[in-house]
Amino acid sequence: MILIPLLAFGIVILVNTIAAKDMSPLYYYGFCVVVLIFAFFLAGDKPVFTLMLFSSLAMVSMIIGLMTTGTISIYAFLSGGLFCSIMWPCIFLYPLLDWVNMKRKVQHFDYDDFRRSYHSTTSR
Numbered sequence: 001m002i003l004i005p006l007l008a009f010g011i012v013i014l015v016n017t018i019a020a021k022d023m024s025p026l027y028y029y030g031f032c033v034v035v036l037i038f039a040f041f042l043a044g045d046k047p048v049f050t051l052m053l054f055s056s057l058a059m060v061s062m063i064i065g066l067m068t069t070g071t072i073s074i075y076a077f078l079s080g081g082l083f084c085s086i087m088w089p090c091i092f093l094y095p096l097l098d099w100v101n102m103k104r105k106v107q108h109f110d111y112d113d114f115r116r117s118y119h120s121t122t123s124r
Contacts, residue, residue: 054090
């Protein structure tokens with residue numbers, strides 16, 4: 001799990017280096033990937049906490065990007081996009097988890113009992 005983001009970052013650097021592009025400014029972006037990995041493990045399997053943590057990191061990144069100039073600003077805006085991209089799975093997972101809880105409640109619902117009680121109150 002730790003190696004996948006670093007491997008993806010390394011592949012991007014390698015492919016662009018093979019294409020004779022100067023990738024030296026992006027080497028420092030590895031620090032942002034390490035922060036992402038640390039935050040991902042800190043959040044665990046809690047979708048609400050993951051949303052709060054990564055949205056907070058995205059906001060801090062945007063503020064840093066607005067308050068600074070040059071390379072730091074560029075890295076901050078790139079990191080903000082990276083943190084926002086991690087939130088998508090949680091945005092879709094949270095309603096599904098709620099749906100599973102609602103399904104459990106509905107499975108214990110007795111429709112016939114509800115119908116009898118409804119008709120007994122409306123026929124008066």
